Amino acid sequence: MNKQLSGISALSSISTQYRKFSKGQYIEHTQFNEFLDFFEDQDRLSRVMLQGVGIVCGLKPNLTYANKLLSSIQLSQGAALTTDGDLLTLNTTSEVSKDLYVSDLKTINIESKNYTHFKAYDNFKVGYPAFYENNGRGEQVELWELATAQEAHSDFQPIRNLSNIEEKYLLLYLENYEKEVKPCKGVDCDNHGVQQIRNLKVLVTTTKGIANILGDDFLPMPDPVDGTIPPKIKDLIQPHPLFIEDVLRPDKQERVIVDHLIVNNGVEKKISSADLKDLYITALEKNNYGEFVFEKINKISEIIGGQGVNHAMFKNVLQQCLDQQFGFQYAYDVVKDLMETYSEIIKLLPKSFTKDFPDLSSFPKHIMLGKLASGILLDSFRHQFYNSPVLDDQKAAQRVKVLVNRFVLQTQNFRYSTSFEEAAKIKIIPSQKLNPLSNKAIPFYYQSTKDLLKTWNFDKTGNRSYQDNLGYGIDFFSPNTQISDDPLHFNIDKNSFYNIEGHQGMLYEEAFQQIKEIKDKQQLGFDVMVLSLGELVDNKDLFKAYFNDYVAEHSGLEHKRGVERGGTFIMVYETIGRDARVIADFSLPYICCTPKIDIKLSLPGTVICAEADHLPFTVIPVNGEVKAVVDTVLNGGVEMFNGKYFFNPQKVDKSLHDKEITFTVNGKPTNCSIKVISEPKVNIVAASVVYPDGNSGEVTVNFTVSGQNFTDYNYSWDFWDNGGWVTLKPNARGFVSYTFHNLIPTRIPTIRVQVDGGGCSQDIAISDWYEAQVQLSLPKEKDVICSESALTPFEVSPADGEVKAVVNTSLNGGVEMLNGKYFFNPKKVDKSLHGQVIHFTVNGQSTNCSIKVITQPAVTVVVKSVDYPSGSSNETVIHFKVSQQIGQDFMNYDYSWNFGDYGNQSPVNPDSDGNVICKLYNVNPKNIPVIKVMVSNGDCNQTISLSNWYDPPSVPTVVINSIKFPKGNCCEDIPSAVLAEVEGDKNVSASQGSFTLQGKGSGALNLDYSWFQTYSDNGKTLVLDVSNEEIVKVTGLYTGSYEFQFMVIDADTGVFDAKTVKVNISR
Structure with a gap:
């Protein structure tokens, strides 16, 4: 079926399959469009479902x-x-x-x-x-x-x-x-x-x-x-809880400060349970039992599709709880819990824009950009980015939904009654003091249903371990035996708080004994006190006190539903009829006012090194809390493992080293002390080694010692690694020297040093301090080489040594590696180094190997003209023209001319214009020599061969005895017209390594050619393989702009023509 644009949304109906076409098949437009629709739909769905919208x-x-x-x-x-x-x-x-x-x-x-x-x-x-x-x-x-x-x-x-x-x-x-x-008309339907x-x-x-x-x-x-x-038609995506007014405003439950009862009424006024209850009722009524968070939760639930909560019903339950003689504090606790849940929710809201399956009809073709003149950062009329779950690593949106659901379940599962507490037994559950409610133990006033457990901690539910939540009504199973057990039997180092539950409404003597029994059995770090609302007469019980007196002296009492580690759990009781029952509980963040118990603390020693292992404390009482008497910002080294205290010198702050550290147990001073000695931390290096010279077998090593207070320590040295220790102390600058005799280079010992100070030591091993002497040479002990000479191999020892030229890093010193071997390539040496002695190193060590590169002469010599013998003369005069490349001066060279059988002429040097004249006698036209010109600068030579230079005028075969010309007529010698032609300007890349220059001459039978460089913008001179041919090859490329001249010379008449080629070389 051919899919056309359906309505507005392309995803309102999608193609789920397509066809593959067969060879020679006639394709209908519906088939081809189906193919396009399928892949367009997949592309759109990938964006919407896997990335997001907005x-x-x-x-x-x-x-x-x-x-x-x-x-x-x-x-x-x-x-x-x-x-x-x-x-x-x-x-x-x-x-x-x-x-x-x-x-x-x-x-x-x-x-x-x-x-x-x-x-x-x-x-x-x-x-x-x-x-x-x-x-x-x-x-x-x-x-x-x-x-x-x-x-x-x-x-x-x-x-x-x-x-x-x-x-x-x-x-x-x-x-x-x-x-x-x-x-479409006719046969043409292309458009x-x-x-x-x-x-x-x-x-x-x-x-x-x-x-x-x-x-x-x-x-x-x-x-x-x-x-x-x-x-x-409705945008189902844009509505978000974040746009609710004041939704991010945290609402904290007001603290209940018990001390106000004494401050406002005086210590003499008797306090009743009703007075305590009124404190909590007043605090709850100030925010109408958390009504604000209920309103916000209902608005959030409406947007995300969750269940709402009924504040009126919840308030009625709390008021019933507050009508009871005891347990009224839990009404305050549950409102506080709900506000903590709400705090967790609003922290996640700014990150909770994940849409599992966005509504495709919400904004198919438009995006809201917000109010035009809006000054707020969060505009409800501006689309956010609603990402796919694939991009939500923290699963913020899911967490919000779970927390909202938890809020609802907390209101539904809160239950408390006097009968429930009377049937309960006391439990102490390890929990957390400051972490979010999700990480705390579930309070016992919630009915621990499966649904509540699944919503309490998102991460545990995600890991399928929601049953591992701790709580009063939850069975804890041993991770080893999977048998029901007490969580206090296992490691509770990470738990900073203890929930104490099931005691309210009990006879205070029973509650006190049960809590103390559990505390002592499990060696828990807190103490217990009981306070009477009635005055005590002749009280000798050190665990009991009168409420008014105790609160007046310790104003920090606060109900926490338990006690933090190192604190005091306080139960308040009132006599109701004949029974004295617990009606409230509080806690202090410190241990206070319990009976005097012998305090003892000891360590196995009084001095210890800073890097030593930890030592166990012996503590009496066994559940006492050990602390170091040091500044609170410093670490005194006290640690707890598996309920026992240890001293760890490695954790002691360095500012406490070499000082006596004392300790307390339960805040009381003890006679136990220890001193941590700073271990030596010096650095010793072999700064230099003097190797043997000539036949000497002595090797001297100079050491440098550094580090804080290094002169205060003693140093023992084992230079030969044979147990023979020698005492040598560095001088004030940290220098120590030692000379080895008859040291075998193949058996270099590890030098060991023991540094002692104050009973603590440091062991140092120095290896790889000896470097075998290096050698480097060039064949035949060359000390001078020409710049155009071939590669010369180095002889290197050791064989794997690294050879470098001692030149400026920006210059090329001519060292090359080919097939794992080092060579010296004079052609690569930078021209600025020509005439200078270049030295070399092996593995960074200096060597005696050096060489000087002399610039190879590179001039051009052509036969400009020849004066042939005439009449009875037997003299042939040859006129030469010498020219140069950029960077050279032909006047600095000597020129030797070899004319074969006609002898040598040397030296015959050109004048400042490059002109040279040589004379030959009795030249036999049948024995014309190849002229060889040797150009020398004393060290390097250039040989140039000139042939086909001899071409005398033809001898006439007819003898004219006499000739008469009309008067007024004359004859003029008209030289031949010589023409030089070159190819156009070039653009080449230096990576090519070379390029060619191509010229052509015409206009005479006997032509000579000459190529030479006339300009460069970088001072570099490129290398021409020949100079007297029509086509030449140019190598040794550098980036820059160059000009070359091609000269064509008529060897018979000296007439010449020249053309210039521009070459631009890039990288």
């Missing part, structure tokens, strides 16, 4: 005013995804199409667009339902289209005329519809097709218009014709 980034408006009038609306570049999978970004036209039926090319490489004009917008081409009232069947809402100065036409008006800016809202809209490009128009519009609407686009909750009216109820 504004990804940018697309923020900025209003600019001139003379208090709006002059432009700047919209920053950004990206957004519609629920139909359209990726929207701002764009401008980059290339106008030359074909009427092909769209223009756009660019998104822009920072923003400035909209300066607007006009009323009519959506008649599309009929986008969200823009029409009455669920898409009424009139279009007010819309205006924005345009830049370049886009605006005559029907646009300046943006300053846009009124009531404060009530305008910005939209990004993809105007998407089909357009028949050209009807036939349905064009998919996609115009990105920036629109402005009103408050009424944006409300219509968001949609309402009312059911749409039936169609008046067929009676069907159309789909509801």
Whole structure:
């Protein structure tokens, strides 16, 4: 089935299969469109389902005013995804199409667009339902289209005329519809097709218009014709709890401060349980039993689709709890718990924009950009980015839903009655003091249903370990035997708090004994006191005190539903009839006022090294709390493992080293003390080694010792690693020297040093201090080499040594490695080093190997002209022309001329213009020598061969005895016309390694050629393999601009012509 644009949303119906085409198959347009539809649908679904929808980034408006009038609306570049999978970004036209039926090319490489004009917008081409009232069947809402100065036409008006800016809202809209490009007539249907128009519009609407686009909750009216109820047009994604007013305002339950009873009424006034209860009732009534968080939770639940809570019913349950003689504190506790749950929720809300399966009809072709003149950071009329669960590592949205559900279950599962407490037994459950409620033990006043357990801690439920939550009514199973056990039997080092539950309403003597028994059996770090609301006469019980006196002395009492580690748990009882029962409990963050018990503390020693292992304390009482008497910001080394205290010197702050550290047990001083000695921490290195010279077998090693207070220590040295220790102390600068005799290079010992100080020692081993002596040489002990000589191998010892030239790092010293061996390549040596002695190192050590590179002469010599013998003369005069390459001076060289059988002429040097004249006698035309010119600078030579230079005028075969010319006539010698031609200018890359220059000469039979470099912008001279040929090869390339001249010379007449070639060499 051929899928066409269906309505507005491309994802309203999707293709789930396509066909593969067979060879030679005739393809119908429906088959091909089905193929395109399938992959377009998959692309759109991938964005929506695997990435998300909404504004990804940018697309923020900025209003600019001139003379208090709006002059432009700047919209920053950004990206957004519609629920139909359209990726929207701002764009401008980059290339106008030359074909009427092909769209223009756009660019998104822009920072923003400035909209300066607007006009009323009519959506008649599309009929986008969200823009029409009455669920898409009424009139279009007010819309205006924005345009830049370049886009605006005559029907646009300046943006300053846009009124009531404060009530305008910005939209990004993809105007998407089909357009028949050209009807198919005859046999030519190449341009036939349905064009998919996609115009990105920036629109402005009103408050009424944006409300219509968001949609309402009312059911749409039936169609008046067929009676069907159309789909509801509503943005189901945009509503988010974060947009609820004051939703992020944390609401904390007011503290109940017991000390106010004494401060306000005096210590003499007797306090009753009713007075205590009134404190909690007053605190709860100030926020109407947490009504604020109930309202916010209901609004959040309405948006995310959760269950609501009934505050009136919950308040009634709390008031019933408050009517009882004891247990009233739990009514306060549950409200406090609910507020902690709400705090966890609002911390996650800003990150909870995950949509598991976004509603595809929410904003298929538009994106809300917010209120035009909004000054708030979080605009409910601006789409956020609602990411896929794939991108939600923290699962924030799921956590919010679970926490909201937990809030509901907390209100439903709270239960407390006097009968329930009377039937309970006391339990102490390890919990946390400061962590979120999710990480604390579940209080016993909740009915621990399976649903509550699953919502209590999101991470445990995600790991399928929700049954591992601790709580009063939850069975704890041993992780080893899977048998029901007590959590206090296992490691509780990470638990900073103990929930103590089941004691309220009990006889205080029973409650005290049970709690003390559990505490002593499990060696828990807290103490217990009981307080009587009635005055005590002749009280000798040190665990008991009068409430008024105790509170007056310890004003920090607070109900915590337990006690923190190292604190005091306090039960308050009142005599009701004949029974004295617990009616409330409090705690102090410190141990206070229990009977005097012998305090003892000891360690195995009084001095210990800083890096030693930990030592166990012997503590009496066994459950006593050990602390170091040091500054609170310093670590005194006290640690607890598996309920026992240890002293760990490695954790002691360095500022406490070499000082006596004392300790307390339960806050009381003891005679136990210890001193941590700083261990030596010095650094010893072999700074230099003096190797044997000549036949000497002595090796001297100079050491450098460094470190704090290094002169205070004693040093023992085992230089030969044979147990023979020698005492040597460094001088004030840390220098120590030792000389080895008859040291065998193949058996180098590890030098060991023992540093002692104050009973603590440091062992140091020094290895790899000896480096075998290196050697380096070049064949035949060369000390001078020409710049164009071939590669010369190095002889290196050790064989794997690294050879380097001692030259500036920016210069090339000529060292190369080929096939794992080092060579010296004089051709690579930088010209600035020519004439200087280059030294070399092996493995960074100096060697005696050196060499000097002499610049190879590179001149051009051509035969300019020849004066042949005439008459009775036997003298042949040869005129030579010498020229040079950039960087050389031909005047600095000596020239030797070898004329074969006609002898040598040396030295015959050119004049300043490069002219040389040589004379030969009795030249036999049948024995013409090849002229060899040797150019020398004393160390390096250049040999140039010149042939075909001899071409005398033809001898006439007819003898004319006499000739007469008419008077007035004369004859002139007309030299031949010589022409030099070259190929065009070149652009080459240095990575090619070489290039060729090609010239051509014409106009005479006997031509000589000459190529030479005339210019460079970097001072570099390139290498020509020959200079007297039409085609030459150029090597030794450097980046830069160069010029070369090609000269063609008529060897008979000396007439010449020259052309120049420009070459640009890049990287």
